[in-house]
Every structure is written in structure tokens, then in C-alpha cells.
Amino acid sequence: MKYLKIFSVLLLVLILAATAVGIGLYKWAAQDLPDYRTISDYDPPLVTKVFTRDGDVLGQFYREKRYLVSLDEIAPVAVKAFLASEDARFYEHEGVSMLGVARAAIQNFKAGEIVQGGSTITQQVIKSLLLTPERSYTRKLKEAILAYRLENHLTKDEILTIYMNQIFLGSRAYGIEAASREYFGKHAGELNLAEASLLAALPKAPSRLNPYRNPEGARHRQMYVLSRMLNLGWIDEQEYQEAVSQPLELKRMPDPSWQKGPYYLEEVRRRLIHMFGEEKVYEGGLVVQTPTSLKHLDAAQKSLRQGLEDSTKRRGWRGPLDNIEPEMQQGFLMQQVLDPEELEKGQWTQVLVTDVEASGADVRFGDFHGRIDVSTMEWGRTPDPSRAPEEVRAIRDATRILEPGDIVWASLQHKPEPDELMDESRMEPIVFEMALEQEPEVQGAIYSLDPRTGDVMALAGGYDFHQSHFNRATQARRQTGSAFKPIVYSAALDNGYTPASIVLDAPFVYDDHETLTSWRPRNFEGVFHGPTLIRDALVKSRNLVTIRVAQNLGIDELIHRARSLGIQEEFPRDLSISLGSVPVTLEDMCQAFSAFARDGSYVVPRLITSVSDSWGQLIYENDTEPVEAISHENSYIITSLLQEVVADGTGWRARALGRPVAGKTGTTNQQKDAWYLGYSPYLLTGVYVGFDQPRPMGRFETGARAASPIWVDYRKEVEEEYPVQDFQRPPGIVTARIDAESGLLAPSGMDNTYFLPFKAGTEPTRKSARAESDREEGSGSSGATEEDLLKQMY
Incomplete structure (x- = not known):
């Protein structure tokens, strides 16, 4: 009994000690614990x-x-x-x-x-x-x-x-x-x-x-x-x-990131980080809505790539990517692992030239054989800067371009049927029809927005995002050339000019007394046309008329008009700005042109319409806020003249849409930059083409040739989304038939006339001296004399 009591006491002591230790351990462990409630x-x-x-x-x-x-x-x-x-x-x-x-x-x-x-x-x-x-x-x-x-x-x-x-x-x-x-x-x-x-x-x-x-x-x-x-x-x-x-098929859900519209996505990423910070963008589970569509993005990227490839071919063949010795050729082919079922028509791949004759070249790629016919090499001529590409004799002999061992790009022209590819009983290898290709060095961009809302529908900032992330639509500042002229003439319309005003197209010399230099601009074609309508000056892109108008307006007025349209670049105080000498982004030019496509107010482009957090709570909404810039009458007249550029000027390729379209080309000195900005009431699209390090693209690489085909190709792909619409004429506009020679009123039946829009009260009131009725009556009244013309010129 005594031992039982001793044992009980010891057991109690041990329990109390264990309890004390447990409590101590608990208090020690719990004293610096994090707050579990944050979970x-x-x-x-x-x-x-x-x-x-x-x-x-x-x-x-x-x-x-x-x-x-x-x-x-x-x-x-x-x-x-x-x-x-x-x-x-x-x-x-x-x-x-x-x-x-x-x-x-x-x-x-x-x-x-x-x-x-x-x-x-x-x-x-x-x-x-x-x-x-x-x-x-x-x-x-x-x-x-x-x-x-x-x-x-x-x-x-x-x-x-x-x-x-x-x-x-x-x-x-x-x-x-x-x-x-x-x-x-x-x-x-x-x-x-x-x-x-x-x-x-x-x-x-x-x-x-x-x-x-x-x-x-x-x-x-x-x-x-x-x-x-x-x-x-x-x-x-x-x-x-x-x-x-059950057999398990492992496969990843496709991640579309950087596949379609990579330049658009990257621009969205940059803007999100600017608004919310990097941590919120990469960890916040944001739900971001954009106004674009995969169809627009795909059409824009494809048209830009095709346009740049066409441009590089007009400059001729630069040579193979490499030429490898025979002992290295098998190693090159073994590195190419190609699934025949994944080969698609138009797909590019690097090929090894194994044999060349005048009619074409035999090539290998991976386990496959191909043939490049000489007809696909005709563009591979040596360029002649003094002649148009189509005037240079096409290549008819493949040996002048390729030789065995060359590594070149080639595109698949025909894809065999699957059963033909899987036929193991064939004695001869399948020979793929291929075409010689060349990756362009020239770059470019396309930017497309809905001028009614500012929604950016498409953006492609270069030939290949995976080669260069630099976005030439939003980051590259390049001279715009004649694409800037609508801004000049917009200012002119508010300072006494009308589409029927006449200005002299003649040699012009500007002496800079500060630098003791002289500037002698000229028209692209090097011809002077004498007295010229403002309408013709814009439609035919006459540099000398534009400079005279700019000189009359004053540089401050030009800068003010550009700023009112949202272009905030630094402008030098010289007349060259009227010909687009100030570097501007394609995005800024599209924003400025949106005022012409609208009612005179421009819209700030928006790539992001809204952002919600991970629980669906709206945290950002980007509403369209038009900015007043010019009058509706002004924008309508400029648009009407730019429709004439499409109908009768350098923007003629846009007629392929068969819809009301306004547009303006732009080409800088030595064809270093080519532009085309064209729009309908529902979609405004700008295209830029040029080398990243500015250098001449070739004498005939103008806005009309290098940029507008890209515009047309893109618009053809997306135009069906929109019903046909024309530009709405504001109440304060009247139209009149104008004599193209004098700028005065012309009766019906007279040749060489235009229907032109005017702000009410600014239309001509006198009839042209060429009017048949005036000559028959012998009235001798109201004809435009030489003195009248000179007054209008200045």
C-alpha cells in the first residue's frame, strides 16, 4: 500500500511536470506565431x-x-x-x-x-x-x-x-x-x-x-x-x-500568348504595368478586356508580313543564309525534325540546295526532297536604283542565284495528300514543290482603330515579334512626308483658303539666315505645274504648293493645328514641317486622322476597355472621351479631298474595296519612309514601312507602292464585318461645280471640272471665263484674269 501511494505521487508529479512542460512548450512556440486570420x-x-x-x-x-x-x-x-x-x-x-x-x-x-x-x-x-x-x-x-x-x-x-x-x-x-x-x-x-x-x-x-x-x-x-x-x-x-x-493522354491546353497579335499583347502588358505596377499584373489575376479580335490581328500581321516580303523582293536577292561544305550537310538535315502531317501550304523552312540547273534547284529539308522552279526566282535580279523593279529583266537561270551547299528559305507550294505521305511502298521519294523566299530586312507597322470609339482593332509592330519586340507602331518615331499635308490644309481651310483656292506651283528657295543655308524643295516627279487648285495640290501631293500655303499661314499656325489634333512632338521652326519632317509615331498619326474621320474631334486610342480583379470586381473602365479639335465642316472638307486622293491620286489602290474611303500616302526624302493612312467612317488604318536604321528603300518604294498594298490586304480581310457607310455631310457645307483651271464656278457640261465642298459662304460666286454661255453672250464679265489668279496665289 505504501508503494502504491509513492507510485501515485510520482505519477501525479510526472503528469504535472509533463503538463507544465507542455504548457511551457505551447507558450514558447505560440509567442511569435504569425496571424492565422490572414489566411x-x-x-x-x-x-x-x-x-x-x-x-x-x-x-x-x-x-x-x-x-x-x-x-x-x-x-x-x-x-x-x-x-x-x-x-x-x-x-x-x-x-x-x-x-x-x-x-x-x-x-x-x-x-x-x-x-x-x-x-x-x-x-x-x-x-x-x-x-x-x-x-x-x-x-x-x-x-x-x-x-x-x-x-x-x-x-x-x-x-x-x-x-x-x-x-x-x-x-x-x-x-x-x-x-x-x-x-x-x-x-x-x-x-x-x-x-x-x-x-x-x-x-x-x-x-x-x-x-x-x-x-x-x-x-x-x-x-x-x-x-x-x-x-x-x-x-x-x-x-x-x-x-x-484507362490510358492517359498528356496534353497541354494551348496558351495563345504571343501567338496571334503579340505586338498588341505586349503593348497591353506595358500599359497595364504603367497603370497597376508589375506585381499586380503578374500576380493579381486581373481580367483584362480589349476591343480587338483574333481575325483583325491575324489579318493585320499577315498583310504586314506579305507586304514586307514583297518589298524585299523588289530590292532583289541578297544571297543565301549560308553555304556549307558536303561533310556538314548531313548534320544540317539531321537537325531538322519535321512531321509531314504538320507541313502546310505556304509554310517556310530552311532548305539545303543539293543541285542546280537553269530550270531550277533540287533541295533537301529533314527527310524530304523539294524542287524550286526558276519561275519562283524571277525576283532575284540585281536591283537597279534608277529603274522601276518591273523594268529590270527577270531571272531565267537558277544558276545565277543558287549553288550546291546553299542554305536558303523556301515556302511549300503544294502539300501531298496524307495517304500519299504514308505510302511506304513508293520507290521514289516525294518531291515537294517549293518557292525561293527571303526574309526582309525592311520593317513596318500597321495600326487600325474604330474612329467612333477609339477601339484599337489591330496592331502589328514589325515583321516578327520573336525576332524583335520593338513596336514600330507605338515606339518608332519617323518622318511622315506627305501624310502630314492634310493637317496643313486643315489649318489653311480656317485661314481663308478653300478647295478652289489657287496657289502657284513653281520653284521655291528658302534662305535660312541663321545657318546661312538655302533649301530648295521640289515635287516628287521634279515637275512644276504653275497655278494649282488646293484640291489638286492635296490630291496630287504637290510639295511646292504646300510650302507656299505653310509660309502664308505661318509656322505657329501649323504647330497649333498639329497640337490641337493631339500630336505633341517638338516642332522646329522651319517650313519643312509642312512636308512631314517631324518624326511622329504611327499611333499619333492615326489619332490625329481620327478627327477627319469623325466630326472634327479626335479620340485617344484605347487598347484596354476594362480591367476587373480576380473576383470580378471592376477596377478600371476606359470610356471614350472625344477631344474637340477642329470644326465638323473642316473635317468633312479634308475627308472629301482625301476621297479624291483615292479616286484620282496616289491612294488609288484603296479603290479595290469598292466603298467610300479617304486616304493619304506619304513618302520621305530618298524613300526612307513610306506611309498610308486611310479610313472609312467605321475603321481608320495606318501603315508605315521603312528600315529601322533609316536608309533608302529604293526610288519607287513610295507610300503608294510599299504601304498602301498592306492597307488594302488587311482591309479586304475585315471589311465584311462592317456595312457600307458614307461620310455624313454637316449642315454647314455646300457643294459647287468648279473649273479646274480657274477655281471659279463652272456650268454643267464643261470639261475638266470638279464638284467640291465649301463652308457655306466661302464658295466662289463668279463664273469661269471658260463658260460656254459667257462666250456666246460675249458679256466679257467675271472671267478670271491673270491679275485675279495672282491675287489668289498670294
């Missing part, structure tokens, strides 16, 4: 998604590939698979599983180190969001305390939702939704049992068990998960067997 404001790094107006994904920005989903958006079988794999008693314990702790302790004792944690899902959430990943008993104790507290703060479903979104599952995929897209190309709600069990196998070692790199390891762990689900009674034997025998 209820779960805000993990999420993917920012950029959408087109049609709901297509244009691209994504992220550091961790994670998409937030709720528990009811996950396939129920996937939830069961993760619970079976990680914490089958999740809905029973209070944050810590004593059974799991005991099992882990035994394994750690046997190993002599910490090899197993026995963590519940709640503890894993705590470890991921609040604690470091170190393996120690101290961290485990803190983890257990926080897990118990969290269980009393959040519901089980809330904790499980956080876990399913937070967990890393390999291949840069965080959370079940990202993993479903990464491994099976589907959403988490679409997973079947076999797929779900494979994903649930990954948390143990996501990098090592990555099924792309270690399919056997992933398969072995998947079988463990399925067995657990069967033993727990969560699936039956038939479901188990079906999942075990």
Missing part, C-alpha cells in the same frame, strides 16, 4: 488573363501559373482523390491527426532523421502560407498550433478550397485548375477518375513525379491513390479497374 483573406498569385472582344484569350501574364476556382468548380472525384492521397480523415480531425503524427514518428525514428511529416491538409495550408518549408520539430509544433486555430476560424470547405488552389503540382502549375490545363488540356471540373488520381499523386514530389518526365513514377503513385480510394470505399471495384486500365 481568410486568401489572395494568392494568380494568372492575369487578357481577352478579345469575342471572349477569346489573347494572352496571359504570370509568375505562378494559378487559376482560382471554387470547390464546386472541381470535379467531385478529384476532391476525393486528393483527400485519399493526403488526408482521408480531413473532415473528422480538428487540424492535427494524431494517427498521422504517430505514423510519421515511427518512420522518423527508424530513419534517424525527419523523413515524414504526417501533416494534414490544414497543416499543409499553414506551412504553405504562413511558415517556412524547413523540416524541424519546432516548425511542426507551431504548425499544429496554427492548424488547430485555423480549424476554428474557417470551415472545412474553405480550408480545402485554399489547399486545392495553393498546392504546387509541378510543371509551373499551382493549384488543380492550372494542373488540369497543364497535363490534360481541360478544366478541373472535367477531370475523370484516372486523371484526378494522377494529379492527386503529385503533391508528394511534384517535380520528381512530373508525368512528362517520369511517367512510370507518376503511374506508380497513381495506383497508390486509386488503391486508397478503393480501400476507403470511395470507389467500387469496377470504377477502380476502369481507371487502372
